[in-house]
Amino acid sequence: MSNQCPHLEAQKKVPSVTGLTSRRFSNEHLPGPPGHRFMGSYPEFSKDRNKFLRDAVEQYGDVCRIRLPLRDLVVLGNPEDAHAAMGDNSGDYSKFGNYHPALQKRQNGLSFIEGELFKERRRIVSPLVTRDGLKSTFNANVEAYLDSLDANIAAATDASGVTDLQEAIFQTLLRGVLKQTFTEPFTPKEIEDLHHGLSTFTKFLGSTLKIADPPNLVHPWGPYKIRPWAVYTAAMIVKDRVVERQNSPALGTYGDVLDGMLAGYKKLKTPMTFWDLCFDVATMTSASYGTTAGAITQTVVRTLLDAEATDRLVEECGTVDLTQPTIESVRSLHWVKACFEESIRMQGLPLLLRFTSKGANFQGFDIAPNTMLGIPISTIHRDPRWWTDPDKFDPNRFYDKSKRVDQPRVLHYLAWGAGPHRCTGAQLGYLIAPYLVALILGQYKVELPPNWTLREDTGLAPMIKGGFRVRLTRR
Numbered sequence: 001m002s003n004q005c006p007h008l009e010a011q012k013k014v015p016s017v018t019g020l021t022s023r024r025f026s027n028e029h030l031p032g033p034p035g036h037r038f039m040g041s042y043p044e045f046s047k048d049r050n051k052f053l054r055d056a057v058e059q060y061g062d063v064c065r066i067r068l069p070l071r072d073l074v075v076l077g078n079p080e081d082a083h084a085a086m087g088d089n090s091g092d093y094s095k096f097g098n099y100h101p102a103l104q105k106r107q108n109g110l111s112f113i114e115g116e117l118f119k120e121r122r123r124i125v126s127p128l129v130t131r132d133g134l135k136s137t138f139n140a141n142v143e144a145y146l147d148s149l150d151a152n153i154a155a156a157t158d159a160s161g162v163t164d165l166q167e168a169i170f171q172t173l174l175r176g177v178l179k180q181t182f183t184e185p186f187t188p189k190e191i192e193d194l195h196h197g198l199s200t201f202t203k204f205l206g207s208t209l210k211i212a213d214p215p216n217l218v219h220p221w222g223p224y225k226i227r228p229w230a231v232y233t234a235a236m237i238v239k240d241r242v243v244e245r246q247n248s249p250a251l252g253t254y255g256d257v258l259d260g261m262l263a264g265y266k267k268l269k270t271p272m273t274f275w276d277l278c279f280d281v282a283t284m285t286s287a288s289y290g291t292t293a294g295a296i297t298q299t300v301v302r303t304l305l306d307a308e309a310t311d312r313l314v315e316e317c318g319t320v321d322l323t324q325p326t327i328e329s330v331r332s333l334h335w336v337k338a339c340f341e342e343s344i345r346m347q348g349l350p351l352l353l354r355f356t357s358k359g360a361n362f363q364g365f366d367i368a369p370n371t372m373l374g375i376p377i378s379t380i381h382r383d384p385r386w387w388t389d390p391d392k393f394d395p396n397r398f399y400d401k402s403k404r405v406d407q408p409r410v411l412h413y414l415a416w417g418a419g420p421h422r423c424t425g426a427q428l429g430y431l432i433a434p435y436l437v438a439l440i441l442g443q444y445k446v447e448l449p450p451n452w453t454l455r456e457d458t459g460l461a462p463m464i465k466g467g468f469r470v471r472l473t474r475r
């Protein structure tokens with residue numbers, strides 16, 4: 001089998017005027033909102049992506065076309081279609097591959113490739129955070145959380161005693177991710193640059209993927225300031241660490257993710273460039289950071305809004321020694337895990353994208369090659385056809401198999417994606433996220449401001465708008 005990505009062929013066949021291999025008019029036959037002449041439905045879509053997508057699927061059906069500037073989006077609202085597109089192993093539906101020809105020519109990172117090339121690379125990175133690597137990455141995170149959580153909470157607390165818990169969670173997670181990947185400590189300045197660089201990168205990536213608006217460069221939002229130059233600084237920090245490790249006599253003795261990647265990539269049949277290697281190291285770092293920190297914040301917030309769920313969670317936390325956790329003891333926190341799973345069902349991730357390289361057919365509709373497909377994760381997660389009372393936070397959906405009203409969930413639950421690009425770090429995420437939730441809620445009483453309501457900021461890492469500002473007291 002060829003090592004080339006199948007979508008390269010499709011790109012050659014499709015004339016591109018805009019550079020976006022745009023097929024603006026090729027899916028005209030699909031139902032969907034009419035939109036405006038040039039902007040299509042962008043103004044309404046960007047106002048509230050999740051509401052817009054839910055309404056569109058309800059009104060126009062499971063395959064509908066959303067007109068957007070430059071390139072339309074074809075939404076697949078049925079979980080079976082979503083799995084067909086995401087589960088494809090041949091590369092007929094690429095993740096980013098033919099998004100932009102410039103990316104394809106210059107970028108060969110893990111998430112941009114398909115087919116054999118992708119499988120070979122994925123076989124190397126997966127075990128670093130699953131089987132053999134699970135214990136060491138879990139331990140690295142635990143150490144970092146125990147070392148830094150209290151200090152990060154103190155640093156995120158203002159003079160009036162109000163803590164931005166979201167900021168403290170992101171800072172704590174970052175230390176865990178850095179430890180699992182690079183082992184050796186970073187200076188506070190490097191950590192700050194990495195925090196801003198990775199947050200900015202995640203924001204930009206989210207907007208490219210239609211998940212979020214482009215970051216506001218004039219009035220950067222809240223403490224997560226958007227600093228484009230920080231992306232370059234963060235990239236240079238990662239690059240320097242890779243070079244240092246390559247030249248280190250201790251290479252291979254750290255047992256961290258970087259060691260594993262350097263050793264594994266040496267054995268690749270298809271060699272990769274140094275920059276692709278750095279890009280993959282950065283992907284493993286940033287993919288592990290924002291999504292997990294966002295999911296932890298969501299779990300803390302959504303659980304706290306339900307007093308009964310909180311009491312039960314705190315009680316369960318008392319059954320394990322949180323200062324000396326093991327994989328088994330964290331796995332025994334079934335209620336914490338259920339709160340986490342339910343929270344990431346409810347969090348507002350609007351879309352995951354795939355691009356067709358050949359034509360496709362969903363629900364009897366023909367779809368053109370080079371179409372941008374959108375899997376509306378939050379719409380599927382809140383669709384009353386698959387979920388009973390979908391807008392209700394109910395961890396029991398994930399707790400007691402015999403009491404589950406939503407069956408079969410495996411198709412309808414897409415919080416980790418599906419198919420070959422399904423989250424590489426899901427096993428690790430299932431450990432470190434419930435653990436940090438338990439550490440926070442098990443050790444601290446959290447007082448929400450009166451009448452506080454949750455306002456989400458959609459993105460690759462769905463966050464709380466304006467931070468999560470609360471009062472904390474030690475239990």
Ligand code: HEM
Pocket residue numbers: 095110111129283284285287288289291292295296344352353414415416417418420421422423424425426428429433
């Ligand atoms: C609660 C935490 C997390 C959530 C909700 C989450 C969610 C996701 C989702 C939905 C995708 C699929 C994107 C797509 O199909 O287009 C993904 C991909 C990915 N995730 Fe996670 N993730 C989490 C934690 C982690 C962790 C801890 C790692 C550790 C390394 C990680 C590494 C990755 C990587 C490398 C990919 C890209 C896979 C590929 O393109 O083949 N994630 N994640």
